[in-house]
Amino acid sequence: MASNHPLPAIAGTTLFDGEQAKKGYALNKMCFSFNSADNRAEFQQDEEAYMRKYRLTEPQAAAIRARNVLQLIAAGGNAYYLAKFAGIFGLDMQDIGAQQTGLTKDEFKARLVAAGK
């Protein structure tokens, strides 16, 4: 049974609730495994085999291949675990923020600075 969401949606925001947690379990489990340097190396050696090992769904695998954060979230990814995936590529949170908002990194950083004025 699908859970109800009586609360108004927050624009541009996906709450990582039970629905997302169920949908994203395999993807998040793979990202959790990236705490280990050995696992990160194994993933980088053969991404497809590593994704099969964690039984990612096709949308999850496609989002990983595309390095697309919004698609990863849509596929059930959780920000805290996805950060470990991003770390493999040396991406920081401002790279991730820029990608999701369609801004350049400099534009994204300027927006943050403006929020402090």
Add this chain to the structure above:
Amino acid sequence: MAKLIGCIGTSHIPAIGGAIHKGLQQDPYWKPFFDGFPPIREWLGKVKPDVVVIFYNDHGLNFFLDKMPTFAVGAAPQYNTADEGWGIPVLPPFKGELDLSWQIINTLVEKEFDIVTCQEMLVDHACTLPLKLFWPEGECPVTVVPICINTVQFPLPKASRVYAMGKAVGEAIAAWDSDKTVAVIGSGGLSHQLDGERAGHINKAFDLQFMESLLSNPEWATQFSIHELVEKTGTQGVELLMWLAMRAALTPGKGSGVRKVHSNYHIPISNTATGLLALEKVD
């Protein structure tokens, strides 16, 4: 009985660990953040806590979605750090304070908080960075009791529940049969959002009002639902729950008043509005 001397709230961001490691404290980007800490270190040097209780949220180091506790209390003789996936340096272990861990566990369960207890617990940057920021030199001089509050998977505990839990922890500390001095840390927030098209969301007005409320009206934020807190402060801004638990620990009994030692607020570090607030308990 143990003496509870005050509390310190601070933001935690993995990049801070990198900046400390690289010695960037005086770098123009980092200076407005690190400059908040010397007055607090000076105060800590005077009041010299022996033990700190730290409210923090795990970021997928110790806990995964296979088992996700709402409240988890550390009861380990020592707490190890580990690779969190980004290669920030692993730190030496932090010493636990077993007697206080069990005092808190026993008190919380008696007060009907059905917590998880952890005799082994990896602690991540949220738990360790405040310790490095407050005591940058040498071995950490305090023992620790980490208390993890879930901010990973919704539903999160309500702000009012977190406040009540923090208050119960304060009561446990106050009733602890020990001559030790205890401080409480809240590690998280303030407003920020990492995920979604709204990534980069920051709410300075709310943050400043929240920090002010901890001085004058600590239950102020409990009027908001989790949904409202996320809407106002971002999906990770909701980590302000750690500050709420921390502040609540100072409220019980006589002498619930506080004095502000120091505060700082700076936007941005990484994607985050960083807050820092130390309050001394005034008897």
